[in-house]
Amino acid sequence: MENGQDVSMCLGKLERCYNTIQLFKIRVDSYLYEPTTMALFETKVYLMNKIAHLSDANKKLLEFMKSSKDLLPEQYKMVNYHIRETFELEFDFMEYALKFRQPV
Numbered sequence: 001m002e003n004g005q006d007v008s009m010c011l012g013k014l015e016r017c018y019n020t021i022q023l024f025k026i027r028v029d030s031y032l033y034e035p036t037t038m039a040l041f042e043t044k045v046y047l048m049n050k051i052a053h054l055s056d057a058n059k060k061l062l063e064f065m066k067s068s069k070d071l072l073p074e075q076y077k078m079v080n081y082h083i084r085e086t087f088e089l090e091f092d093f094m095e096y097a098l099k100f101r102q103p104v
Helices: 005-029 038-067 073-098
Strands: none
Touching: 005 038, 005 073, 038 073
């Protein structure tokens, strides 16, 4: 694939990650997910810290990718690592959210 296409593909993935991170930030801050136990409170703090970290990393990667015309292998690895971290956040949030489901 051409390098320009690689950069635009990575930008697209990073923008989707940004949207996902912002969605989880809104959901974690929602009153629906207010912790009622110490363990849930600790999980919420962990999620909020992870969201803040990923949001900052995403912002820096996006700025760098927009200003760069070439995609180096190390940058590609960083983007893929960030995508994996975002998927892990999604999994962690889903586990957290399931604890708030009412028993059937």
